[in-house]
Amino acid sequence: xAGPSExxxxxxxxxxxxxxxxxxxxxSTMKKRNDVPQTLIDAIRYFTDxxxxxxxxxxxxxxxxxxxxxCESKDVRFLAKRRxxxxxAKHPKKQFSVKVGTIFEGSAxxxxxxxxxxxxxANAKNGISSYEIARALxxxxxxxxxxxxxxxxxxxxxTFGKLGGEVEVDETFIGGKxxxxxxxxxxxxxxxxxxKAVVMGLLERHGEVRVQVMPGIRGRMLRPxxxxxxxxxxxxxxxxxxxxxxxxxxxxxxxxxxAEAYAKGNVHTNGMENFWSLLKRGIKGTYVSVEPFxxxxxxxxxxxxxxxxxxxxxxxFLRVVASVAGKxxxxxxxxxxxx
Numbered sequence: 001x002a003g004p005s006e007x008x009x010x011x012x013x014x015x016x017x018x019x020x021x022x023x024x025x026x027x028s029t030m031k032k033r034n035d036v037p038q039t040l041i042d043a044i045r046y047f048t049d050x051x052x053x054x055x056x057x058x059x060x061x062x063x064x065x066x067x068x069x070x071c072e073s074k075d076v077r078f079l080a081k082r083r084x085x086x087x088x089a090k091h092p093k094k095q096f097s098v099k100v101g102t103i104f105e106g107s108a109x110x111x112x113x114x115x116x117x118x119x120x121x122a123n124a125k126n127g128i129s130s131y132e133i134a135r136a137l138x139x140x141x142x143x144x145x146x147x148x149x150x151x152x153x154x155x156x157x158x159t160f161g162k163l164g165g166e167v168e169v170d171e172t173f174i175g176g177k178x179x180x181x182x183x184x185x186x187x188x189x190x191x192x193x194x195x196k197a198v199v200m201g202l203l204e205r206h207g208e209v210r211v212q213v214m215p216g217i218r219g220r221m222l223r224p225x226x227x228x229x230x231x232x233x234x235x236x237x238x239x240x241x242x243x244x245x246x247x248x249x250x251x252x253x254x255x256x257x258x259a260e261a262y263a264k265g266n267v268h269t270n271g272m273e274n275f276w277s278l279l280k281r282g283i284k285g286t287y288v289s290v291e292p293f294x295x296x297x298x299x300x301x302x303x304x305x306x307x308x309x310x311x312x313x314x315x316x317f318l319r320v321v322a323s324v325a326g327k328x329x330x331x332x333x334x335x336x337x338x339x
Contacts, residue, residue, distance in 0.1 A: 027318045030059065038314050043119045053111035054083065057098050060322040068094075069101035069325075102324040103150040113137045115321065117147050122155075122316040127282035127301065149334055152297040154323045155304035162231040163204040169226055169238045170272035171200045171217055174283065174295060197292045199279075199299065202229050203271045208307050211275075211299045213292075219243035226251075237269055275306055293336060 030036055037043040047053050058066065067074050068087035075088045084097045099105050104114060116137060120128050130145035137144065175196030198214040200222060210229055214221055222243045227250065230236060236251040238244040239258055247253040254267045263270060279302045283290050290298055308316045 027060070027315070027322050030318055031315055036314055036318070038312070040119055040123075040313075043317070044116060047112045047115045050110065050112065053115060054098060056115070057111060057321065057324075060318065061098065061102070061325050069096055101326065101328070103154050103327050103329065104324065105328050106330070107147075107150075109139065109143070109147070113139065114147070117144075118151055118154075118320045119313070119317045121148060121151050121301065122305070122320050123313045124286075125278070125282075125305065127286040127298070129286055146331055146334065149294070149297055150327075150329050151320065152301045153327045153329050154320050156300045156327070157304065157307070157323075159208070159210060159229075163202060163208065163210070163229055164231045164234050165207075166205040166235045166237065166266075167230050168203045168205065168269045168272045169201070169222075169230075169236055169244070170269045170276070171198060171214070171222070171241070172276045172280075173197065174199055174280070174290070174292075197295055199295070200225060201272050201275060202226070203275060205271055209272075209275055209303055211279075211303050213296050213299070217241065217243055219245065223247065237267060239269060275302075278302060278306065 035046075037046045047056070065074055066076055066078075066085055068076055068085070068089065070093060071087060071089050071091055073087055073089045076085045077088065078085050079095070084095050087094045087096070098111075099107065104111070107114070117133055120133065120136070128148075130141050130148055133139075133144035133148060134141040139147075173196040198217055199211055200214045201209060201211045202225075203209045212225070214225070219242070222241075223246060226236065226244075226247060230251065232250045234251055235254060236244075236247055237254050237256065238247070240255055244253070244255070256262070256264060256267045256269060262268060262273075279299070282302060283298060287298065304320075305316070308319060311319070
C-alpha cells in the first residue's frame with residue numbers, strides 16, 4: 001500500500017483525496033489502521049513528514065471531503081505549491097489552509113509540533129507544563145503556553161444528554177494553602193475556603209464526569225446544576241452539605257456523612273474524590289499555580305482524560321485532533337484583553 005506522501009503527490013494536482021480514490025476516515029476507523037502511531041516515539045517519527053501531517057489532519061477534519069470553511073462548498077481545488085485550497089465560489093478570502101477555522105489558525109508552528117504537543121498533553125495523566133513542551137519542541141515557553149491552552153479548547157466536549165443511573169455530586173475548593181502564603185496575604189485572604197475557587201463535579205458511576213467552576217456553594221447555585229445535568233429519577237449521592245437539600249423531590253437522594261464514614265455500602269462519593277485527587281495532583285504538582293480566570297481550561301483537560309480513560313494513547317490523541325475545527329482562541333482573548 002502506498003504511503004501518505006505518495007498519495008499526496010498523486011492527488012494534489014486536482015483535489016486532495018478524491019472520494020473515489022479511497023475511503024475517508026473517522027476516529028474509530030483510523031484507530032484500526034496500521035499506519036496510525038501507537039506510542040509517542042512512533043508519533044514523532046510519523047509526523048516528521050509535512051505531507052503526512054497535512055494528510056492526517058485533513059482526514060480527520062474533513063472525513064467527507066475538503067470543504068471551504070467560509071461557505072461550506074465542496075467545489076475547491078488544491079494549490080500544490082502553496083499547500084492550500086481555493087474555493088471556486090464567489091466570496092472574499094477564497095483561499096484557505098487546513099489551519100483556517102481551527103485552533104491552529106494564526107499559528108506559525110508547523111503541524112508536526114502541534115501534533116506532538118497534542119499527543120503529550122492528551123496522554124500525560126498529571127498534565128504537562130509549558131516549560132516541558134517548550135524544551136521538547138524547541139519553542140519559547142510563551143508559545144508553548146498558548147499552544148497548550150488552544151489544545152485544551154479542543155479538549156472541551158459539548159454534552160447534550162443527561163447523566164443517569166447512579167450519579168455522584170460533590171464540590172471542592174481550588175487555591176493555595178494559607179500556611180504557604182506570606183503573612184500579609186494570609187491575613188488579607190483569611191483561612192479555610194476564603195479566596196478559593198469553587199468547583200462542582202457530577203460523575204455517572206462507571207461513566208462520564210462533568211466539572212465546572214461555580215460562584216459559590218449555596219443551594220440556589222448547586223441544585224439547578226444537578227437538575228440541568230442529571231435526569232429525573234436517577235439516584236444521586238452527595239455529602240451532608242445542606243445546599244443539596246430538596247433534591248429528593250426529583251431524585252433518589254442518598255447522603256453520606258463524612259464525619260462518620262467515607263462510605264456506607266453503595267452510598268459514597270469516592271468516585272468524585274478520586275477525580276479531585278487527579279485534578280489537584282496535576283494543578284499542584286505540574287502547573288503549581290493556576291489563575292482562577294483560566295481554571296475552567298484545566299478542568300476541561302482533566303475531564304477529557306478522565307472520560308477517555310478506557311481508550312488508549314492513540315485513541316485519545318485522535319479524539320483531540322478530530323475536535324480542532326470550529327474552535328479558535330486568540331492570544332488577546334486568552335489574557336483577557338477585549339476583542
